Amino acid sequence: MSAPLAAAGPSAYWYLSRGTGAVALLLLTASVVLGVLGSLRFAAAPRWPRFAIDALHRDVSLLVIALLLLHILTSVLDGFAPITLTDAVIPFASAYRPLWLGLGALSFDLLLALVITSLVRRRLGYRAWRAIHWLAYASWPVAVLHGLGTGTDTKVWWMLGLTIVCVGAVLVAVWVRIGRAGAGSERLRMPAFVLTLASVAGIAIFTLAGPLQGGWARRAGTPQSLLAGTAPAANGGASAPSSAGGTAGGAAPGRAGAARFSAELRGKISQSSVAGGAVVDISLRLAGGARGRLRVRLGGAPIPGGGLSLTGSQVDLTADSLPAVMQGQIVSLQGQEFLARVSGAGSTLELRASLSIDNQTNAVTGTLTATPAG
Ligand code: HEM
Structure with a gap:
């Protein structure tokens, strides 16, 4: 997969x-x-x-x-x-x-x-x-x-x-x-x-x-071409995707409001059985400066010994400064790391996440990096 x-x-x-x-x-x-x-x-x-x-x-x-x-x-x-x-x-x-x-x-x-x-x-x-x-x-x-x-990390x-x-x-x-x-x-x-x-x-x-407010990347003078490909009209001049960005210090002073950003993740994982397989639901909060949520649903057949053979996925990312909900799918999944591609309001982001799952408590922590994709 x-x-x-x-x-x-x-x-x-x-x-x-x-x-x-x-x-x-x-x-x-x-x-x-x-x-x-x-x-x-x-x-x-x-x-x-x-x-x-x-x-x-x-x-x-x-x-x-x-x-x-x-x-x-x-x-x-x-x-x-x-x-x-x-x-x-x-x-x-x-x-x-x-x-x-x-x-x-x-x-x-x-x-x-x-x-x-x-x-x-x-x-x-x-x-x-x-x-x-x-x-x-x-x-x-x-x-x-x-x-x-x-600085990217101001927030x-x-x-x-x-x-x-x-x-x-x-x-x-x-x-x-x-x-x-x-x-x-x-x-x-x-x-x-x-x-x-x-x-x-x-x-x-x-x-x-300034830097602690959304849209700082744009106000700080980041060239338009770096603002995550967010169409200004659709965006209404709001900060580009990464303002949501965690590390990006929303102000995402660095690549913030724009292109790449990273954030810490914290949340829960749950698994339920459905006809012919299982659905894994990972619900995460973006922390470390960004405010938002990342929800990942994976559908597939359970593999003996743990894991899932992926047949379908759904990824939703929302953040206060994103122009819209970004939605998409998992592109690659290896162990507890995945790459997903999400789009919304004319921009596309590639999300790379590395998770750590506690099987006892079902708690999930990790990091997320978002990069604008063409
Ligand atoms: C006394 C001089 C300087 C000091 C103490 C300094 C310190 C810093 C600090 C503390 C940050 C924030 C880092 C973060 O948020 O993680 C930063 C960001 C940055 N600095 Fe400097 N800096 C200095 C001079 C320069 C100069 C001359 C350049 C020119 C190339 C430069 C380029 C940058 C860039 C591009 C960033 C943004 C990096 C990012 O977060 O993406 N700095 N600097």
């Missing part, structure tokens, strides 16, 4: 690009926190001598650059979106989400300026180097906005949690630093406190009103 798999799933580059982006943000945050707190007196305790903090700050920053090179390379090699190496250094010029990708490029440029000026620090003079160093701290909020605005709890932890860590570090600033800086305390609070409120409002 298994036809060969009909389509390739998401490329490894896509996973690498997302993974390196998340780790780069974490390390950039660590570098900023070390930089902000490094000059405080408590940091000069015997166990943490100043030079050790400085060395850690420098090494973590270099690691960020290395990760970013990988992040950029994998984004370009992935080939899903029209992203070039030039887009990584020239901000706001890309065909794909110019503003949000441009913020990534801007952040990268600021970090490059920081590294280069640090290398020639002696020749540059301390004052000039320090001025550039402060400017480089701006790369952090810019990178946060880039990740939220264009997924762990990515959202990671971003909140990063923002919280920098906020605390800045407040500690402000609180311990020397005499003469009292006047600046309140404005600095209000400014940091306003920035965090701004990021929170943007996230709630």
Whole structure:
């Protein structure tokens, strides 16, 4: 019953690009926190001598650059979106989400300026180097906005949690630093406190009103050709299929509203006997950012020792941002993995699911990846 798999799933580059982006943000945050707190007196305790903090700050920053090179390379090699190496250094010029990708490029440029000026620090003079160093701290909020605005995983709890932890860590570090600033800086305390609070409120409002809402992929500037082939007229301008997408962070910032998306699955399996065979019904909820349901019904003859020899199937996918119910059939079934093709409102998606079934409780968990099909 298994036809060969009909389509390739998401490329490894896509996973690498997302993974390196998340780790780069974490390390950039660590570098900023070390930089902000490094000059405080408590940091000069015997166990943490100043030079050790400085060395850690420098090494973590270099690691960020290395990760970013990988992040950029994998984004370009992935080939899903029209992203070039030039887009990584020239901000706001890309065909794909110019503003949000441009913020990534801007952040990268600021970090490059920081590294280069640090290398020639002696020749540059301390004052000039320090001025550039402060400017480089701006790369952090810019990178946060880039990740939220264009990341596939913005709606997924762990990515959202990671971003909140990063923002919280920098906020605390800045407040500690402000609180311990020397005499003469009292006047600046309140404005600095209000400014940091306003920035965090701004990021929170943007996230709630933008990437966490349906249709973000379209609003973020994803080229029409990538929006899952969803006809705008039929769609009414709503977000394309993958907004439904889980990992896709509905905002499916990444391929979200559009093409590929992935989600976690959770649900139940049941089997009933019918004349000449059996029907297996798998009812699943999409989680991990997407809201929706996937229902798979398999009809066939039971195989001795377990399993089903498939004679027919029905697959239904609904999600809040899909223009319509997507319906179709299983194309291939191997063990607990299946490939299905579903269509609706002028678009077709290939669904690749990997399930894990608990025979005791009939609980089903798994992952789903949807790819637009021609
Ligand atoms: C300081 C610089 C940067 C940082 C810290 C950073 C970090 C991130 C983060 C955290 C994400 C979200 C990942 C996810 O949702 O799973 C992301 C997504 C992305 N970044 Fe960056 N990034 C930076 C610069 C760049 C640059 C220069 C490019 C240019 C090629 C780029 C391309 C992308 C792309 C294409 C995505 C979307 C990947 C996807 O989810 O499909 N980033 N980045």
